[in-house]
Amino acid sequence: MLNIQNPIEARKIIRKNEYKDQTAGTANKYVQGNLCILPSKYAMDFASFCQKNPKPCPLIGFGTKGDPSLKDLGDIDIRTDVPQYRIWEKGKIIDEPYDIKKYWNEDLTTFVLGCSMSFELPLIEAGIPIQHIENDTIVPMYRTSIDCEPAGQFSGKLVVSMRPLNSKDAIRSIQISSRFPAVHGAPIHLGDPSEIGIKDIMNPEYGDPPKTFKNNEIPVFWACGVTPQSVLQDSKPDFCITHAPGKMLITDKLNNDLAAL
């Protein structure tokens, strides 16, 4: 991980295709976002899907049709400013490029969704150990049995991220993440994974498996910004672009600007 704490510096390196790592830890006082770029015919339905599912899909950036900039979030060119992308056709990944200059066109609309990294720093600052960060792995993410609220052609299952925490830290993490409704807010579940349709906690659908659970640790589950990728697999739009998991858009917005309290 590069030790860059300035988001503009970080994007400069990313823009030159010189950044191949995950973005966790880079400019970590600043909001990082999940990306979804769609043709205009899907844009309203996707905006509606985000509105109906604010926990997994908290919309923090909304581009103008055909415009690759996102002025609200910084001096951003969305065609180059994410370390790695995924290109989807009818629910299948057809490419994972480092920029999307050749895929961009005048009909595309950009959506940026908040990400749990924004509350992980406050958790760490509160002395709560975050296993996947301590192990430098990607947070484990699971497809649950919980249906998102459908909107137009978009429907699918909620994806959650999981952090093993002891009871005391679980309680504190609920308080802290509640301050950040724009980046998933409070957990949606804790304890028995089977209650939300997770069969094997050691086999996440996305990210890396958790290490062992200590004796007094319980799994705590937050709605996850990878949900749209799961929904895209189910809903199969003709075309769309997302970020590659763990390789997020780094914005100029401070995490603390997203705190409700």
Place this chain on the structure above:
Amino acid sequence: MLNIQNPIEARKIIRKNEYKDQTAGTANKYVQGNLCILPSKYAMDFASFCQKNPKPCPLIGFGTKGDPSLKDLGDIDIRTDVPQYRIWEKGKIIDEPYDIKKYWNEDLTTFVLGCSMSFELPLIEAGIPIQHIENDTIVPMYRTSIDCEPAGQFSGKLVVSMRPLNSKDAIRSIQISSRFPAVHGAPIHLGDPSEIGIKDIMNPEYGDPPKTFKNNEIPVFWACGVTPQSVLQDSKPDFCITHAPGKMLITDKLNNDLAAL
């Protein structure tokens, strides 16, 4: 339970020794308090104990030596305005009178501590079922293995109250009770009771046993205002007066006045 929603009316009935029930549900928009009355030689140590243990002992009223009124909390005469008292000598209960006129003297200081009833109403208003209220029983309370911070001669184990909740309601209850730091605030534990030294969840030391736990319910534990009574049993001051469990002081302060947010 009498359906009296005005705290002044409620105290009028209590003052005449015409109220024999528990106070839960009576004037339930208003703060109810745990009582502890001590000779002046213990008063500073007990005040310090409360300051060091704000979760179990949130001090909401502090009388003047020899003065039975508590003007901050309403037109209160502490000698008559609690439905039932306990008189303690060297850690043993020697009487449970309906007023303390014959025990009151010029050397006594009154302490009133916040109580979980103040956050139970907001929980119910949020649609969270509270088992012991639905069953009209007293909340189950347990002596834990957690030591309070000692102060002078006061030391002892933390007592907790327990409410069985499903995961979703547990998370919401943490958010709601966090708004009320003056009445125990967020839970201190959830899940495995043995982690805090509770051997048998079906056998509480105070209050009534819980009914069954539903499949998806976990025990959620809050610091409890009965802690001072447990501490008094351990610390054995020559003399002191408390309320009888469930028979609290009803004040004129609105629960919502205690909300931090």
